[in-house]
Amino acid sequence: MKKLKSWPVWMLMGVIVVALLAVGATKDSGPRTQGDRIDAISKRLACPTCDGESVYVSRASAAEAIRTQVARDVASGKLTDNQIIAGIARTFNAQVLLVPRATGLDSLVWVLPIAALVCSVVGLAMAFRRWKRQNLGDASAQDIALVERLLAQDPTDDENV
Amino acid sequence: MFSAEGLAGPLGRGALLVGLIGAFFGMFAAISGTRNNDPKVMRLVPRFAVLMCVATVGAFTAMEWAMITRDFSLAYVQKVGSWSTPAIYNFTAVWSALEGSILLWVLVLTGLTVGIAVKYKTRLSDPMVGWALATMFFVSVFFFVLTLGPANPFAAGAPGVLDGPGPNPLLQNHILVMFHPPILYMGYVGMTVPFAFAIGALITGRVGEGWLVETRRWALFSWGLLTLGIILGSWWSYEVLGWSGVWAWDPVENASFIPWLTATAYIHSVLVQERRGMLRVWNLSLLVATFSLTILGTFLTRSGVLNSVHAFSDSDIGPFLLGFFALIVVVSVGLIGWRGDKLRAPGTIDSPVSREGAFLANNVIFSVFAFVVLLGTVFPLIVEALQNRQLVVGEPFFDQLAVPVGITLLFLMSIAPVLPWRKASGELLSQRLFWPAWGGIGALVLSLALGATGIEPLLTFMLGGFSGGAALRQLVLATRRQGWRGLVGRANGGMVVHLGVILIAVALAASNSFTHSQELNLKQGVPVSFGGHTFELVNFSEVVDARRTSISANVRIDGGQAYAPAVTKFKSMGQNIGTPSVRTSFIKDIYLTLEPPVKATSKSAKIKVFIKPMIMWLWIGGGLMGVGTLLAAFPGRRRRPTDPVSAPVPTEELV
Known part of the structure; x- marks a missing residue:
């Protein structure tokens, strides 16, 4: 059993996972229905009268009108998703995108989460460095023997609770 | 003959005033009794807790009575009451707008305060319990002030009103409105208890692990109820809103989700403190953050600064909530700074590849995610304030x-x-x-x-x-x-x-x-195939009553049972509300909505079909989380102090 759990087997598992993910990621997901495409575009558009809801979610009449327009554009089969969105922006003369731009003040909404993550990870790394310096060192042979003796006394002890 | 009409207002206002007085005196009794170590005064504290809770139950009953009897002398009943609302939705109408929601908040809060006073009645002389109770009373005072001021559910209405519009149509369309808000509130407001004990620990300086033991189950139950409330909200969204989704990142959803994230971080990292005596400042900060985020979330969604599908009314409570939020943050940070020396952890974490290392990584992710959701929620406000332009973050x-x-x-x-x-x-x-x-x-x-x-x-x-x-x-x-x-x-x-x-x-x-979706134009008696299923329009049915006109299209799936997606027009609001119909199975849901234009006399219908895999497992997962929370609250096998994996936990530091 120990051999079964050795590093070559883990390597093999890693290779299997990478291969399977590669197959799955590149596999054709089948045809999208017109409805799927309308939904995907509607999810990217903001309902102009609903304060934060997407056209996909909202049941307001303005959202209804935009959905109808998107359905018409999709049915025509001539426009890409981005062209349809640009057309909606022109027709409805509104702030239509639900995703902020990556420029100017709007970019902060993208930058700050990354900055928060980086700061947290660096802070954690520094804390671990400090803890390592403070560490009293590894257990002595005497400590290990004591632990083993106590463990042997209580075979029902939880593994890691 | 005696008539109770018009009595609910004065009774409710009176009950809230008694509640405020009870909370006020309870707070002073708890502070004075604790400071002077006076058991006589401390014995009064549970009585004040019971007084304010009974008064709140009285106020809540008066509000329900006003709603049931359609007492249109009250502004709140004028806003959400209606003769045509069915009894069950009339009952739930009490929490269908701001003032009633705050009343429900007070009800839960005062109930919890009584719960603590009763549970610790033999330990009232313990200063940590005393300060925790004082904190609970202080928070209660604030909410009583709201109910008597800017969010008064018993404010008199305009004279001569004989009927109202009833609750928002979305709140009289599904039975889950009975359970989702109260359960969510129990979890949301429940976060006050661990916060109160954290404040008690900071004031007394007993920032060791004792206070954690006191609050562990309160925090766990609150977290479990908040989880259940969020899951029920998702279910309600799926069954009612008609867009086939469970979560829209709506500001109110986010307002409940952000404290859930910090609370989840807490219930993991608290184990490190219990086990290793570490992360004291961090755990206190998470509790303070969780509680203050419930207040901030309420401010964001109830003050009118942000609107959402849940924001059923605007009000003047914004400055009160913002001020209270600022007070909590300043006092808590001040107390943490004051107790900085006692909060320094004695131990170290040996390796990132350890249980405590994994908890720290978990905390980083949950905290950063909470920050991301908060940022996305308030970012439109920041942009509007700085550049005076509208932005949508969706x-x-x-x-x-x-x-x-x-x-x-x-x-x-x-x-x-x-x-x-x-x-x-x-x-x-x-x-x-x-x-x-x-x-x-x-x-x-x-x-x-x-x-x-x-x-x-x-x-x-x-x-x-x-x-x-x-x-x-x-x-x-x-x-x-x-x-x-x-x-x-x-x-x-x-x-x-x-x-x-x-x-x-x-x-x-x-x-x-x-998920695959398609809009199908169905003609009566002609089956249409989509996604491996057939859909056939059988007929339309129409229900007309004093409240609404509802038209359903009966659609047979795979030649079997007919499902009936509907569109309902509520007369008082003139708003069309779609009601989906769902065929559920363990493998996939078939979700039908009736799309406009809708005519009961028509021989055809536009039906949108969503085929959604595995949705049922979402609700099963939610149930399992609830069961797991209950199992986690049971005492497990006690760890012996000689367990070799444990570092010696320092004894509590007494003042």
Whole structure:
């Protein structure tokens, strides 16, 4: 059993996972229905009268009108998703995108989460460095023997609770 | 003859005033009794708690009475009451707008205060309990002030009003409105209890591990109820709103989700403090953050600065809530700074590859995610304030950031349950992770065999199998050793919660990635195929009553049972509300909505069909999380002080 759990087997598992993910990621997901495409575009558009809801979610009449327009554009089969969105922006003369731009003040909404993550990870790394310096060192042979003796006394002890 | 009409207002106002007086005197009694170590005064504290709770029950009953009798002398009944609202939705109309919601908040809060006063009645002389009760009373005073001031449910209405519009149509369309808001409030308001004990610990300087023991179950139950409330909200959204989704990153949803994230971080990191005596400042900060975020969330969604599908009314409570939020943050940070010397942890964390290392990584992810959701929610306000322009931050933004967070958390859930405290060797990890890892590979193979594609869903399914394997391994080992007791206690109950989370993650990945939809133009008696199913319009049915006109299209699926998506027009509001109809199974849901234009006399209907895989598992996962929380609250097997994996936990520092 120990051999079964050795590093070559883990390597093999890693290779299997990478291969399977590669197959799955590149596999054709089948045809999208017109409805799927309308939904995907509607999810990217903001309902102009609903304060934060997407056209996909909202049941307001303005959202209804935009959905109808998107359905018409999709049915025509001539426009890409981005062209349809640009057309909606022109027709409805509104702030239509639900995703902020990556420029100017709007970019902060993208930058700050990354900055928060980086700061947290660096802070954690520094804390671990400090803890390592403070560490009293590894257990002595005497400590290990004591632990083993106590463990042997209580075979029902939880593994890691 | 005696008439009760018009009495609810004065009775309700009077009851709230008594409640405020009870809270005020309770706070002073708790502070004075604790400071002077006066048991006589402290014995009064539970009585004041009971007084304010009974007064609130009285006020709530008066409000229900006013709603049931349609007492239109009250402005609130004029706003949400109606003669045509059915009894059940008339009952729930009490919490269908701001003033009633705050009343419900006070009801839960005063009930919790009584709960603490009763539970600790033999320990009232303990200063930490005294200060915790004083904090509960202080928060109660604030909310009583709201109910008597800017959010007064008993304010007199305009004269001569004989009927009202009733609650928002979305709130009289599904039975879940009876359960979702109260349960969510119990979780939301329940976060006040651990906060109160944290303040008690800071004031008394007993910032060791004693106060954690007192609050562990309160925090766990509040977290469980908040979880259940959020899941029920998702279910309500799915069953009522007609867009086939469960979560829209709406500001009110976010307002409940952000404290849930910090509370989730807390219930993990608190284990490190209990076990190793570390992370004291961090845990206190998480509790303060959780409670203050409930207030901030209420401010954001109830003051009118942000609007959402849930924001059923605007009001003047914004400055009160913002001021209270600022006060909490300033006082808490001040207390943490004041007790800085006592909060310094004596121990160290030996290795990142350890149980405590995994908890820290978990906390980083939950905290950063809470920050991201808060930022996305308030960012439109920032842009408007700085550049005076409108900006919308919606679902695609949150989804883009939530997917990597979810995948990372699933990875952590795969590794963390097998990690020992202190340090893990490569050999030990190899031993313990071996079969869970094969579980992940098995899940990946199964997903591919079933036709799944795309890197994100496949990673989710694989990590779902991996983390599920790790959780099951822990449960199997524990039950093998301890029988049924291997299912209870924090670690084992926690694994059941993990299994629920995994089911939810897998169900969300499957339904978000593999839903197919199509609008079908159905003609009566002519079946149309889509997604391997046939849909046939049987007929229309129409229901007209004093409240609404509802038209349903009866659609037969696969030649079997007919389902009836409907559109309802509420006369008082003139608003069309779609009601979906869903054929549910363990494998997939078939979700039908009736699209406009709708005519009962027509021979055809426009039906939108969504075929959504695995949705049922989302609700099962939510239920499992609830069961797991209950199991985690049961006392597990006590750890002996000689357990070798434990560092000596310092004794409580007494003032």
